[in-house]
Amino acid sequence: MKISSFFDNFLKKNTIFLNKEALQSSYLPDKVLYREEQIMEVANILAPSLRIEKPSNLFIFGKTGTGKTLTVKHLLTQLQQTAQKNNISLKTVYINCKLKRVADTEYRLIAQLIKEFNQHIPPTGLPTDEVYNIFYSLLDKKRQVVLLVLDEIDQLTKKIGDEILYNLTRINSELKNAQLCLIGISNRLVFSDNLDPRIKSSLSQEEIIFPPYNAFQIQTILKERAHHAFQPNTVKSGVIEKCAAYAAREHGDARRAIDILRIAGELADRSASPHIEIYHLDDAEKKIEHDRVINITIDQPKQFQSVLYSIILIAHQKEIFFTGEIYDLYKKICQKTKLSILTQRRVSDIIAELDMLGLINAKIISKGRYGRTREISLALTKDITIKLKEIMEKALSLA
């Protein structure tokens, strides 16, 4: 078959999508369902910014996929519009602290902030306080309120401590004209517990908790999105319900539900099926997990992959195993591949990371007289494991 005719066919083929964007995670719907209460609360807290008064700092908690980001973004745009209409100098900045190489360190966070003010900051080479100073003067240039949203703020402090937050909360006392209001968003409810008390008190002047959606709510949300995203009558009955049930099982994560629905749509589309069937959902769920695992591992350093490879090899033979066994095998693999051998200390950390990523299950146990170690088992399905093994053999250029 000629490739050109393939593309021709591709264009002619009718798709079940009407507007796929409605299912993308970047999509901002016109209205945020079932979050009226929270929206009002946040709106009340942030409203003073329209009068160039500093609103209270705000902290938002809630599990993934409970609409935190959506709500805040929604409100920010509304605020912006109102401000613009009435000629109020209000600036809103949204920053996701989790983004690698964008805002995951103190330096980069500030650099990113400066970028929001249309100034370029080199990625390295400048001292951090220099960057702070630029930021200060930029902020203070005119009388204004700046709303700074830090999404996934827990990721930031986990990595580099809470000093930045302290600096940011302290900024206001050094500013003459401008006012900075912080809005933190965190997935973890316990986040503020292990924060410096000073920061905690100034940051959590107001706290709002976003409860998970229930199955019914997710259903409505999905229907709404599906209505925008798909051609009419392409979603078989029961699909939305099943999808919602999936997500409700996982603490009401709407984002996940939407992802599954989108992937299911893509799968149906690709197989030229005129409808989305229930089995597409199952396939989608598998594919999501599959892609996640592959994507995580593929751009990890070689050393990381070697450790994972050792684990996979051992997992072939037994269900559960320990740090020491992995390290021994890992050493052998390193010799074979001529990689330098990392210390056990480091490998221990890598294993902890693998646990965090959900690729393995690790639990610290004490075997009494025979020491203390991690009890480890692989947390992946057979076919993913096999695929992963292939990928890593290629990456490590093993036979």
Add this chain to the structure above:
DNA sequence: AGGTATTCACATGAAACTATTCTCTGAGTTAGG
């Protein structure tokens, strides 16, 4: 038997080091006037 002390095999923490990537600075060099 019952109680205490050891001991193993790591876990966990902190600090310091290494290599890489990047900027800025200022000395030296070049080319044009």
Add this chain to the structure above:
DNA sequence: TAACTCAGAGAATAGTTTCATGTGAATACCTGT
């Protein structure tokens, strides 16, 4: 003399290493009955 080049100093960062300290409970080692 102005413009250019280029080495060196200083930063930020990821990934490690080094050194130090922590830890839970199965065993070893008492103790007195």
